[in-house]
Amino acid sequence: MGLVAPHGLSFDVAHMLAGGLVLVSFMMLYQDRLTALLHVLALHAFVLALSVAWQAYIQDAPHLYIAAGIALVFKAMLVPYALRRMVFQMGLHREIETVGGVGITMLAGIALVALSLEVMLPVTAHTDPVAREDIALALSVVLIGLLMMVTRRNAISQVVGFMSLENGINLAATGARGMPLVVEISVAFSVLIAFIVIGVFLFRIRERFDTIDVSALDRSRGGQR
């Protein structure tokens, strides 16, 4: 298939899925229960998998199905499941994280989406409209993921923020035509390794400080907050 017409069905579906991803990102921003947050993360990865699969279909690129499979198996199932087990092992499943200023965070998220659209749309004016929208929305997913990492105190929520950020990168990569599979797989595996390392660290932190509130680390380091 060549260029997709801007108002065909395939464009609309791709747009909808990418927009859905942004929407799920917003859901993460205000979710203050850890278990619920992990469910949203699974949903986030699931929407990503759908979006990648749709890209595979419209770009006629079978290798992207593999990327979609990886996203579905690893990101939508394994990682949230493992995190969920950690949460239960640590007895955090009833904990409610104080998310300061939901309204302001949401407003900031909206501003970030506006910013990324404002940046990306003029830059990519001459490219394939699907890739164009995808990249703009992917950037906003990345920025919201970063925003989440900045606003949260709990290490697990920071990991979730990181994972959603990575999902955004994946979305951008699949939207661009001709990205080789090697890149997808290596990104997926690097995230997996990052996840393992983070997991090990989480337990270590927990052992030592009886909490995974990262401010405990800062206190132990003696820095100012």
Added chain:
Amino acid sequence: MTEVVSIVPALFVLALAGVLTARLPAGRVLIYGGSLVLCAGLLLAGFDALTSPVQHLRLPLGLPWIGTNLRLDALSGFFLIILGLGGGGASLFALGYGRHEHHPERVLPFFPAFLAAMAIVLVADDAFTFLFGWELMSLTSWALVMAHHGEAGNARAGFVYLIMATFSGLALLLAFGMLAGPLGGYAFDSMRAAHPGMGTAAVILVVALIGAGSKAGLVPLHVWLPLAHPAAPSHVSALMSGVMTKIAVYGFIRIVFDLLGPNQWWAGTVVLALGGITAVLGVLHALMERDIKRLLAYSTVENIGIVFIGLGLALAFRATGFQAGAALALTAALFHALNHTVFKSLLFFGAGAVLNATGARDMETMGGLIHRMPRTSFAFLAGCVAIAGLPPLNGFASEWLTLQAILVHPEMSEWGLKLMIPVDGAALALAAALAAACFVRAFGIVFLGRPRSEAAAQARETDSWSATAMLGFAALCLLAGIFPGVAIDAIAPVARGLTGARMPEQLTDAWMTIAPVAASRSSYNGLLVFGFVTASILLTVAVVHRLSRGVRRGPAWDCGFPDPTTASQYSGASFAQPLRRVFATVVFQAGETVTMPPPGDNRPASIVRRIRDPIWDTLYLPLGRGVGWVADRANKMQFLTIRRYLGFVFGALVVLLMALTIWQ
């Protein structure tokens, strides 16, 4: 080309061998002997390149999509001659001098690598290779400067040197980046083909001047020379002062004359102004100095100033379409660079021999060495005469050529040049005169009079390897002074390549007279002057011998020496005092405090002199304070929370994205 390509790896092999054999006595002979042979090869390759057409070579090394491009043209060839000459001389000297090195393992591995790095710079034909060689040159020479890191002040010298070297590398990186343009044409060929706009060209010129100038020792970027040169072992000082500063000059010529293409006339003004200031300030500093190697380092600053005066004239003449003048000025600059390599290496060798013999660098503790070290003192005297610009030695020939280039300038309409060129003529004359005073002082205090310390009284003559190197260079000073026409004709292909013109051929005259423009305007015959000087000396000697009744030694006339201590002799500080009062009161805020105890008080009277370096005070100290202030503020950022750091990343990203949006 193939010679150079095989010599450079051979030097690196030698560096490796230096690591392995440094502690063995044979290591010194192997490394320095090998360097000597390979430098002779570089010298021959340089001579060969002067006359043969440009050679290219591309090696599949380095960055994958660029490779290593090498090119050998007349300019590279000329500087290869300088490198081969200076490096070979230093190796020969070190064959004997290196015996006194306590830690040969800190010198031997780096010496050949330093030579190899300079050779790489000279044959590089793309920015990557050039900068690789440049940085390697800086690093290896830094390691050599730090060879005696235990001595007081050497660590600071190495630190200042490293900062200045990094700064110069950074400036050159920027210059090459701008020359390459947005498409990234890092090969020199594509830089030659691209003609940057007027504004960009101006920035490139200034940045290249800063980058190459800080390596060469252009005021106000000269501060590392007087620190680093005394710290290094003497043969390395000779190499750094005599050769490495020339490599920096090569870098400037390569970028500005060759890669950048035509220039505006004001560029000449800037270079002329800096050159003039450098020449005068360098020699004034040298006059005030009592450490002999620091004196030589400051004198290097002065000579670099003279070279840059020549280069500035060449730029100015080239921009105004006076090609013959540009060729004359460029030839003068290159000839002076060559001469400076010869006599400054010679003087550093002499300083090294004296340092070994007396264990001191302070001139005020020396004296009378002419009796203890006759060969060294003869060679050192030749070097002093050459650097003071006295005929018939080579320093006169090139300084005279530079003055000719100043005098030849036609009626110019550009106000800047109209103003600058005569000022530089005055500066050059002043610098030459002060240099003469400076080296009369250096030779007189070190070698004449009576020994001022026990060590000086017990000094022993240097070994024959070192003496061979010094006397050989002294002979070169004389030859280049008597037959400057040979050098001028050898430089002609370089000048033609860069300015499109050349000086009139000199070797046509049977009596070796050189005439820069035409014989009717001005000419100089080194042979005639030499004959005249020799004849008058011989005549005087004959007359004195005929009239006198042989040499008698008796007690000193005790009106001059009522108390026969050596401290009552004329000292270096007293020799420099008139000049210090005239010039340094303003420039260096020099002052003297005399304490005269009242009658009946037993304390000795004292005179304390103060000198402040205006450039260190007004440029480097505030800069250092500013960096310290910023570092103190930034120090707080070292102890933030993870979230804050993430916040910084996030904030920076958002700000950049916003900037991108607005910029669009």
